[in-house]
Amino acid sequence: MEPLIEIREGTIDEHAVRTHVASEDAGAIVVFTGTTRAAAGGRTVRYLEYEAYRPMAEKKMAELSGMASRKWPLTGVAIVHRTGRVGAGETSVVIAVSAAHRPEAFEACRFLIDGLKSEVPIWKKEVYGDGHAWAGGDAVSGPGEASP
Amino acid sequence: MNSVRIRVFGVIREIVGSNEVEMNISGPVPARDLLDLLAKKHPRILEWQPYLRVAVNHEYLPGGATVSPGDEVALIPPVSGG
Numbered sequence: 001m002e003p004l005i006e007i008r009e010g011t012i013d014e015h016a017v018r019t020h021v022a023s024e025d026a027g028a029i030v031v032f033t034g035t036t037r038a039a040a041g042g043r044t045v046r047y048l049e050y051e052a053y054r055p056m057a058e059k060k061m062a063e064l065s066g067m068a069s070r071k072w073p074l075t076g077v078a079i080v081h082r083t084g085r086v087g088a089g090e091t092s093v094v095i096a097v098s099a100a101h102r103p104e105a106f107e108a109c110r111f112l113i114d115g116l117k118s119e120v121p122i123w124k125k126e127v128y129g130d131g132h133a134w135a136g137g138d139a140v141s142g143p144g145e146a147s148p
Numbered sequence: 149m150n151s152v153r154i155r156v157f158g159v160i161r162e163i164v165g166s167n168e169v170e171m172n173i174s175g176p177v178p179a180r181d182l183l184d185l186l187a188k189k190h191p192r193i194l195e196w197q198p199y200l201r202v203a204v205n206h207e208y209l210p211g212g213a214t215v216s217p218g219d220e221v222a223l224i225p226p227v228s229g230g
Binding site (some may be wrong): 031032034050051052053055056057081092093113116117118119120121122123124125135136143 | 228
């Protein structure tokens with residue numbers, strides 16, 4: 001099945017993402033939903049603003065999907081990420097993976113979200129009542145930010 | 149074509165004050181040189197320089213690679229999707 005790779009403004013239909021990977025050959029579907037936290041570094045976040053380098057982000061997401069499909073016997077992959085303003089507690093990304101058995105579905109889903117967070121050019125700006133900051137990502141921090 | 153488009157994102161876009169910059173180059177140049185030129189105009193880029201990745205035509209460049217006229221270059225600050 002063709003993977004679903006999408007970057008979109010506006011809310012994500014989580015059920016549609018899950019449905020995309022459903023298959024009679026699948027014995028397991030794992031869905032990861034990333035949601036936004038209301039607190040960051042002790043500050044209250046009013047909302048988040050996501051920005052993507054869309055053509056490269058979609059290319060990298062498709063590459064990750066291809067790598068996962070070569071590594072594990074999957075029956076479906078879907079990766080959908082939001083851009084624009086996302087309120088605290090809302091869904092920013094949904095990844096669904098189906099496979100004949102659950103171990104590969106769990107492992108592939110974990111691989112995809114980890115790969116997305118380190119390789120896909122998408123950025124998150126945290127907007128507070130009195131300013132904003134760009135999140136530094138998981139693997140590296142920017143200047144003036146503590147290393148994780 | 150004797151120029152490259154440099155697309156900038158996130159914190160770098162805010163420092164530069166626009167989504168992209170065009171630079172004239174006459175032939176292949178090390179990506180590092182383009183970054184140095186841009187940082188001369190916008191010194192705040194320097195503090196981010198160690199954390200920036202360079203992408204050319206939608207692919208991350210290995211360190212020391214060169215950029216040619218007509219390429220689409222992007223400066224990628226630490227990504228934070230998810």
